[in-house]
Amino acid sequence: MTGLPTILGIPFDGQSSYLRGTAEAPMKIRDAMNCDAGDLEFSERTLANPRVSQNEPTIEHPSSSDVLQGRYPAFEVIEDRIARLIDQDQRPVSLGGDHSITYPIVKAFAQKYPELTVFHFDAHPDLYDEFEGNRLSHACPFARIMESGLAKRLVQVGIRTATGHQREQAKKFGVEMVEMRSLPAHGKLMASGPVYISFDMDVLDPAFVPGVSHREPGGMTVREAIAHLLAVEAQIVGADVVEYNPVQDIDGMTAIVAAKIVKEILGKMIVG
Numbered sequence: 001m002t003g004l005p006t007i008l009g010i011p012f013d014g015q016s017s018y019l020r021g022t023a024e025a026p027m028k029i030r031d032a033m034n035c036d037a038g039d040l041e042f043s044e045r046t047l048a049n050p051r052v053s054q055n056e057p058t059i060e061h062p063s064s065s066d067v068l069q070g071r072y073p074a075f076e077v078i079e080d081r082i083a084r085l086i087d088q089d090q091r092p093v094s095l096g097g098d099h100s101i102t103y104p105i106v107k108a109f110a111q112k113y114p115e116l117t118v119f120h121f122d123a124h125p126d127l128y129d130e131f132e133g134n135r136l137s138h139a140c141p142f143a144r145i146m147e148s149g150l151a152k153r154l155v156q157v158g159i160r161t162a163t164g165h166q167r168e169q170a171k172k173f174g175v176e177m178v179e180m181r182s183l184p185a186h187g188k189l190m191a192s193g194p195v196y197i198s199f200d201m202d203v204l205d206p207a208f209v210p211g212v213s214h215r216e217p218g219g220m221t222v223r224e225a226i227a228h229l230l231a232v233e234a235q236i237v238g239a240d241v242v243e244y245n246p247v248q249d250i251d252g253m254t255a256i257v258a259a260k261i262v263k264e265i266l267g268k269m270i271v272g
């Protein structure tokens, strides 16, 4: 078994299709996690302290010559940083950033864990083959992950915007999609091998999290999300919490919820 979770900020919003701003999220989530207004230092189940990686990578947007050469240095930096943490027997928990970062992150995980299962919480399937001509968009990471064979199983929970194309993609890749109207999905969140959790904040109802780039009504309550996280029965080797957009937030309320979700994921990783 690997060591304690390590938190890593990934301040990157270069693949957002609609609004920038998620690059500001890691710092705000950290502030909310450390805020004295909350009584619980850690999750509802443990008071253990996670390690925090101090050296966050600086992630540059690509130059036009990089793009012409088909390189995407930002993703290379993310993949390399995650791979190094995994090599050190740590369990990286990344604070995004937009959802595009999950592709390079899972790429690094797949090197170490070829039988990876991904539990993906989101209003959106993020399975577009391309979005507005862009295959690295935050609307596409799970298409890239599945077509590259980086996960043996993908379970999506809380979906409420699946288009015909994305349903076809889900079928093609054998994705287990549980739509919002079919919740709860507690029984789907079991796996025999290592599990990676990718949590897009917009799986929650915008009433709880106005600070997201794409507000999709009819989502989970915070308590429903935590109940699903607690239902996970598996060895969690890493996670990300993405798509918190401070530019859209009202009075920092989404930051508090993001901090809560991070704490509950960490608690689950530590206590099981």
Ligand code: MN
Pocket (backbone or CB within 6 Å): 099, 122, 124, 126, 138, 200, 243
């Ligand atoms: Mn997403």
Ligand code: MN
Pocket (backbone or CB within 6 Å): 122, 123, 124, 200, 202, 203, 214, 243
């Ligand atoms: Mn989403």
